[in-house]
Amino acid sequence: MSDVMLNLDAVDKFYGPIDKGVHAVRNLSMTVTRGEIIALLGSSGCGKTSTLRMVAGFEAVSRGRISIGGREIHTLPPVQRNVAMAFEGYSLYPTVTVRDNIAFALKRGNFSAVDVAAKVDEVAEMLEISAILDKYPSSISGGQQQRASLARALIRDADLYLLDEPMGQLEPQLRTLLRGRIKAYIKERGLTAILVTHDQTEANALADRIAVMEDGELQQFASPEDIKKSPANLFTGTFVGEPPMNVFPARTSISETTVSLRLDGDVELSYPVDAFSAELRTRLTEMGEVVLGVRPYAVQRRETGSPATVVANQWLGDQSHIAANFAAGSLVLVEHDRTQLVEDQQIAVHLEPSDLHIFNPKTGMAISHGARLVG
Amino acid sequence: MQTTSTFESVLRGMAITVIILFFMFPIFWIFLMSFQTNETILRVPPSPFFEPTLTNYRSLISGRLEGSTATLEIAFMSNLYNSLFLSVTSVTVGLLLGVPAAYAFARLKFRGSEDIAFTLLSFRFAPPLLVLLPLTIYFQQIGLADTYGGLIWVYQLIVLPLILWIVRGYFEDIPADIEYAYRIAGHGFWATFRKIALPLAGPGIAAAGLLAFIFAWNNFIFALVLASADKQPVTVGALAFITASGINYGQIAAGIMLSIAPTFALALYAQRYLVEGLSLGAVKG
Numbered sequence: 001m002s003d004v005m006l007n008l009d010a011v012d013k014f015y016g017p018i019d020k021g022v023h024a025v026r027n028l029s030m031t032v033t034r035g036e037i038i039a040l041l042g043s044s045g046c047g048k049t050s051t052l053r054m055v056a057g058f059e060a061v062s063r064g065r066i067s068i069g070g071r072e073i074h075t076l077p078p079v080q081r082n083v084a085m086a087f088e089g090y091s092l093y094p095t096v097t098v099r100d101n102i103a104f105a106l107k108r109g110n111f112s113a114v115d116v117a118a119k120v121d122e123v124a125e126m127l128e129i130s131a132i133l134d135k136y137p138s139s140i141s142g143g144q145q146q147r148a149s150l151a152r153a154l155i156r157d158a159d160l161y162l163l164d165e166p167m168g169q170l171e172p173q174l175r176t177l178l179r180g181r182i183k184a185y186i187k188e189r190g191l192t193a194i195l196v197t198h199d200q201t202e203a204n205a206l207a208d209r210i211a212v213m214e215d216g217e218l219q220q221f222a223s224p225e226d227i228k229k230s231p232a233n234l235f236t237g238t239f240v241g242e243p244p245m246n247v248f249p250a251r252t253s254i255s256e257t258t259v260s261l262r263l264d265g266d267v268e269l270s271y272p273v274d275a276f277s278a279e280l281r282t283r284l285t286e287m288g289e290v291v292l293g294v295r296p297y298a299v300q301r302r303e304t305g306s307p308a309t310v311v312a313n314q315w316l317g318d319q320s321h322i323a324a325n326f327a328a329g330s331l332v333l334v335e336h337d338r339t340q341l342v343e344d345q346q347i348a349v350h351l352e353p354s355d356l357h358i359f360n361p362k363t364g365m366a367i368s369h370g371a372r373l374v375g
Numbered sequence: 376m377q378t379t380s381t382f383e384s385v386l387r388g389m390a391i392t393v394i395i396l397f398f399m400f401p402i403f404w405i406f407l408m409s410f411q412t413n414e415t416i417l418r419v420p421p422s423p424f425f426e427p428t429l430t431n432y433r434s435l436i437s438g439r440l441e442g443s444t445a446t447l448e449i450a451f452m453s454n455l456y457n458s459l460f461l462s463v464t465s466v467t468v469g470l471l472l473g474v475p476a477a478y479a480f481a482r483l484k485f486r487g488s489e490d491i492a493f494t495l496l497s498f499r500f501a502p503p504l505l506v507l508l509p510l511t512i513y514f515q516q517i518g519l520a521d522t523y524g525g526l527i528w529v530y531q532l533i534v535l536p537l538i539l540w541i542v543r544g545y546f547e548d549i550p551a552d553i554e555y556a557y558r559i560a561g562h563g564f565w566a567t568f569r570k571i572a573l574p575l576a577g578p579g580i581a582a583a584g585l586l587a588f589i590f591a592w593n594n595f596i597f598a599l600v601l602a603s604a605d606k607q608p609v610t611v612g613a614l615a616f617i618t619a620s621g622i623n624y625g626q627i628a629a630g631i632m633l634s635i636a637p638t639f640a641l642a643l644y645a646q647r648y649l650v651e652g653l654s655l656g657a658v659k660g
Contacts, residue, residue: 058555078558085559091552095574105560152556 004070005192006032006055006160011064011074013050013216018062024050026216028064032194037186039195039207041240047216048196052162055194056085068159081160086153088165090145092137098148099124099133105156123151126181128174142169147178154185161186161193167202179205200240212236230374234291234364237357243296243321243332249361250292252284259284259353261292265328267306275353280373284358290367291359296321298355299333305348313341324349402635408628416624431629450604451630454612459637461523461598461608462591465530466538466584472531473538474580478572480539481546482554495539498532503596506532511600521603529597534587541586545579546572581648589638609634 012018013025025047032038040048053059055066057078066074073081084105092101102120111119124130127147132140137148150166166182167175183206186193197203203210204224212219212227212235219239220232231237237245250261250269259276261269273281284290308324308331320339324331324347333349341347354370366374408416410427435451479485480492510529511520519525549572557567573580595610602611613634616627642649 056555056559058551058558077564078555079561079563081559083559085556087552087556089552090550091556093553093557093571149556152560156560 003034004031005034005036005068006030006194007065007067008051008055009065009067011051011054011066012062013047013054013059014062024216025054028216028218030211030218030221032192034192035187035190036208037183037193037195037206039197039203039210040213041197041200041203041210042213043198043239046213048213049164050216051213052085052164052194052196055081055160056083056162057081082158083160083162084153084156084158085162086146086150086164086166088146088168090137091149092145092152094137097134097136098129098140098144101137101148102133102151102155105152119155120151123155123185126185127151127178143171143174146170150182154182159192161191163193163195165197166195168197168199175202182206200242210240212240214239230366230369231293231357232366234293234359234366237293237359237366241295243334245293245295245357246299246331247359248292248327248329250290252288252290254281254285261290263292263327265326267327269306269351271353276368276371277373280358280368280371283367283373287360287367289361291361291364293357293359294351294355296332297334298352299331300350300352301333301335302348302350305350308347308349310341310343310345310347312343313339315339405628405631408624409632411625411628413621413623413625416628431625432633435626435629435633449612449615451609451612451615451633453605454607454609455633457602457606457612458592458608458610458634461526461530462588464523465527465534465591466588468527469531469534469538469587470580470584473535473583474542474573474576475568477539477542478546478568481543482551482572492539492543496536499536503532507596507600514601520601521606523606526598526602526606529601530591530594532597533590533594537587537590538580538583541583542576542579545576549575578648581645585641585645585649588641592638 008028008030011025011028012023014021014023016022028047028051040051042048050059054061054074055068057073057076061074064074065072068081068083092098093104096104099120102123103116106116106119120133121130124133127150129144129147129151132144132148137145140148146166146169150163153161153163167178170178179202195203195206207224209221209223210227211221214235220227220236222230222232227236227240231240231245234247238247248263250263253260253262254273257273259271259273259281261271263269276284306326308326310322310324311330312321312323314321315338318336320335320337320341322333322335322339322341324333326349331349356371357369358367359365360367368374407423407425409431410429411425412428412430415425435449438449438452480488514520514525519528553575554567554571557571558564562570592608593610594608598606598608599611602608609630613627613630616623616630
C-alpha cells in the first residue's frame, strides 16, 4: 500500500473555455500522505474551493491528473471516488431529521441499525449536536447545520475527507473546543483530510501541512512552523501571521565592518558584518534593493534604536498591539504586557538580524530568513 | 406582530369585498343564468329571483338542444371529455419533457443553454394565428391534422415554456450542495435528480403543472383550426350554442359552469400550492 493518499499532478481549472476562460487554478501539483491533515489556506477566490471541488468531482478538471490512493479519479463521477465531504452552507436534506441526515451516509455500508445509532450518537456527542438530532434542518441554526454536515462526512468510511470551511459559522469558544476534538478524531482513526479555510488560526491548529494559495497558484506547501519561520515569498510572509508581517523596501550597502540597510525616511539599520553569512552578503550586494520583513512580535523596543512615533496602542486582553510611524511607513509591534504608551510618543525600535526576512522586490521570492540564505 | 388600526382593517375589508365582487359577480350571475330559461334571463329589468330549472343541464348532458323551432344534436359531453383528455395528456407530456429540461438549464451550464431556454420562451411571443397557417399545411402533409397526437404536440407550445421557466427557477433555488452531498454519499446523477431535486422542487412543479393545465384547458384557436368536430374541446364546442334560431343563454351558461368546473375545483383544491409555489423559493435560507 502506497503512502501517498492524494496526488494532484499539474492540475488546471478554467471556468469557461480552456486557456480563454477564468483561470481559477494554475498548474497545481501537490501530494498528500496517508493520515495527514492538509489545510488549503487563502483568501476568497484564490482557487482553494475549486481545488476541493475538483477532488470531490463537482468540477471538471481542465488539465492535469488527480489520483486517490494510486487510482486515477479525475474522470470518475463523485459516487465512484470514495470521498466524504462536509459543506460550508446549506447541504442537509430538508425532508429528514438531522439524525437521518447523518445516518443516511452509512446506509450504503453494511451496518446494523444498532451500529448506525451508536455511531451517530458518538459523532453527535463529539460535535455537540446530540440535542438536535431529532429536529429538522430548517429549525436549527447555521452553526448547527454546519456541524451536522461535518458529522455526516466524518461518520463515513472514505479514503479522503474534504472539509469546506467546516467551522465558519461557529462561535469562537465552540470552534476552539471542536478543533481539538475533530483533530483527535481524525488522528485516532488515521484518516486523511483536506480542510479548506481562510482562517489561519484554524489551519495552524488542525493541519499538519498548510498549502497557501493565491490567485490560483500554490504559494507554499509546508508545515505551519515552516510557513511562519521561512515564508517562501512575500505573499505567504504577509498573509500568514497575525498581525501581518511588517515590510519595508530597503537599499543595501556593505562595508568591511557593517551591513547597512537603508529604509525610507532616513532610517538606517546597521549590523556587524558577521551577523550575516558571506553568501548572503554577496547576494545582498548583487541585489542592491530588497524588501525587508519583520514579524510584529519580533520588533523590540529599546533605549536606543531607530526612531518611531506611536500612532495607536491597543490592549487586546492578553497582548498589546502598537502601531507606529516608522521609516516613512507604518510598523506594528506586539508586546505581551499592558504597555503604557500614548499617541505621538517617541520610541526606539531594534530589529535583530535573526528576525529579518529578506525578499527579492521584483519576484517577491524569499532571499533569506534570519540572516540565512534560502535554499 | 403587525399592528393595524381599526380604520385600516375596515378599509382593507372593503377593498377585498370590492375586488371579490368585481371578479366573482360575473361567475355568480352565470351560475344563476344556468338555472333559468331564456325568457327569465332576457326579462327587463333582470332579477335574481326566479324559479330554478334543470332543463339546461339536462339537455347538455343528453346532447339534445331543444330550440324554439327544432331540436339540435350537440356533442357537449364529448367536447368536455376531449378537453379533459387533451389537457391532461398535454400537461403530462409537458412535465415529462419540461422538468428534466428545466433541471438541465438550471444545473448544467452548457454552451448555448441560455439561448435555447430563451428560444423556448419565445414560442409564447408569436401570435398563434401566425403559426397556425403553415402548421395546418404541414400537419395535413404528414397526417397529423385532426389527430389527438397532433393537438397534444401543438399544445406543447403553450405548456412547455410555462413549465420550463417556472420549474427552472425552482431548481435554481435548491442549494447545489444538497445534491452534491447526496452524490458524494454514493448516489448517481439520476438518483440524485429523483430523490433530492424532484421532491424539493415539488411545489413548483405542481404549480407549473396546474397553470399549464388551465392554459391548455382554455385554449381555443389551435383546436378550432386543427381539430374537426369529434376532437374538439369544450372551448370550441361552445360555438354550437350560437344557432340560426338564436342564442340560448341558459344553455351557454350551463355549458360554462360545466366547463369551468374542473379547473375551478382544481384551483380551489390547490390554491395553497399555487400561491406558495409561485411566490416562495423552494428552500428558505
